[in-house]
Amino acid sequence: MIIPVILAGGSGTRLWPMSRALYPKQLIDIYNNHTMLQNTLLRLAQVQKLGDPLVLCNESHRFMTAEQLRQIDRQGQIILEPVGKNTAPAIALAALRSAAHKEDPVLLVLPADHVIADEAQFTRIIEQGRTLAEAGNLVTFGIVPTKPATGYGYIRKGKALGDGSGGFAIDAFVEKPDRQTAQSYVDSKNFCWNSGMFMFKTSVILKELDAFAPDCLCLCRTALEKGEADLDFFRVDRGAFEAIEGDSIDYAVMEQTDRGVVIPLDAGWNDLGSFDALWQTGDKDASNNVMAGDVIVHDVTDTFIHADHRLVTATGLNGFVIVETADAVMVAPRQKVQDVKQIVTHLKKKGRQEARTHSRVYRPWGDYETIDEAGRYQVKRITVKPGAKLSLQKHFHRAEHWTVVSGTAIVTKGTQEIMLREDESVYIPLGEVHRLENPGKIPLELIEVQSGPYLGEDDIVRFDDVYNRKKEDQV
Numbered sequence: 001m002i003i004p005v006i007l008a009g010g011s012g013t014r015l016w017p018m019s020r021a022l023y024p025k026q027l028i029d030i031y032n033n034h035t036m037l038q039n040t041l042l043r044l045a046q047v048q049k050l051g052d053p054l055v056l057c058n059e060s061h062r063f064m065t066a067e068q069l070r071q072i073d074r075q076g077q078i079i080l081e082p083v084g085k086n087t088a089p090a091i092a093l094a095a096l097r098s099a100a101h102k103e104d105p106v107l108l109v110l111p112a113d114h115v116i117a118d119e120a121q122f123t124r125i126i127e128q129g130r131t132l133a134e135a136g137n138l139v140t141f142g143i144v145p146t147k148p149a150t151g152y153g154y155i156r157k158g159k160a161l162g163d164g165s166g167g168f169a170i171d172a173f174v175e176k177p178d179r180q181t182a183q184s185y186v187d188s189k190n191f192c193w194n195s196g197m198f199m200f201k202t203s204v205i206l207k208e209l210d211a212f213a214p215d216c217l218c219l220c221r222t223a224l225e226k227g228e229a230d231l232d233f234f235r236v237d238r239g240a241f242e243a244i245e246g247d248s249i250d251y252a253v254m255e256q257t258d259r260g261v262v263i264p265l266d267a268g269w270n271d272l273g274s275f276d277a278l279w280q281t282g283d284k285d286a287s288n289n290v291m292a293g294d295v296i297v298h299d300v301t302d303t304f305i306h307a308d309h310r311l312v313t314a315t316g317l318n319g320f321v322i323v324e325t326a327d328a329v330m331v332a333p334r335q336k337v338q339d340v341k342q343i344v345t346h347l348k349k350k351g352r353q354e355a356r357t358h359s360r361v362y363r364p365w366g367d368y369e370t371i372d373e374a375g376r377y378q379v380k381r382i383t384v385k386p387g388a389k390l391s392l393q394k395h396f397h398r399a400e401h402w403t404v405v406s407g408t409a410i411v412t413k414g415t416q417e418i419m420l421r422e423d424e425s426v427y428i429p430l431g432e433v434h435r436l437e438n439p440g441k442i443p444l445e446l447i448e449v450q451s452g453p454y455l456g457e458d459d460i461v462r463f464d465d466v467y468n469r470k471k472e473d474q475v
Contacts, residue, residue: 016343052076
């Protein structure tokens, strides 16, 4: 049996402002009608003897991750990481959880933010990898390079295995090269890009982790033993996990083991790690532009423009990126988009919320979007999913006025329970215990007007919450 291990803990800072810390690229629909996480799972549909996936994500993304699995009818276990510690601890957690199976399953480790154009070829390569993994090898899939990329690490192929698998011994892992060196790698045809995708038997990777990263494995075991189930999630122990020396599986194991093999993969792969990659993979018009949303251009070529909320116009540009969202606009030459992460660093230093979240914020019960705000008031558009309810709560510093736009609401206000329909409203005074619930079969939409001296999301005391959130947990 193959158990997919989906690594979904990244932050995607190079795709800001589309990708934010609390809503990263793997959870958004960048290139088709599904998110990158969903596409990662859906492309496994033809793989034989496939078990339910293990998905590892940051605890801040847990409800969005669970909802996205539900939307595509996928069951799976979601393991929550309190902090990012790179791929070695994530894979160790997955292997330790999989060790409970009676058989010794093969783990198929896949980052959740890759694009694979030729899914049939990808499926065939997985079957080749299964054979090598079941024989005790640690398999990685090396991408056949299409250009002298300087943003990827490389794998130097060694001797062909000669068993019909198409695999090679791994001669060396190579750091990201300069352009001249990268060109020599491509010309030699002896190198592949390091994709971060792996296959190995559970018992084998645990043995290698024990040999080369015993401290990491030990702390991961403790984090699981002290962890606990939380609704549909498994929450590892924070203290034990934070004590881990974070490292990639490449450094921790693959560069030290003698069991490593690489299978070249030529299936239209891209990790969509930058806006230039989105331009390269997108559908282009006659002027070589990739455009989405309400966009009008004149004399613009080789440019990526994404408009979310308003009209974006441009003239006289060549090789640019323009990204517009509800609360931010980013403009850069295509050749400089790797530097967007420096903007995110600057935003974080200034404590700007635009680094963390969009104006539309997702919650387990639905979402809200801030549409206006000033010193003592804030206006939000709130959507509550059918059958969902907010926590029973109160605020110390703000009052709220709710007006139903569509759907039906049940409002708890102190000891009262009030039914609200379209165009009806209710006032929640400061300090009043209250709750909002959607008893209907369609989304509940309402406008909330907050007023008071402090309107931060941390002004909340929860008395009852079906999602088991704590006061300090704003997700």
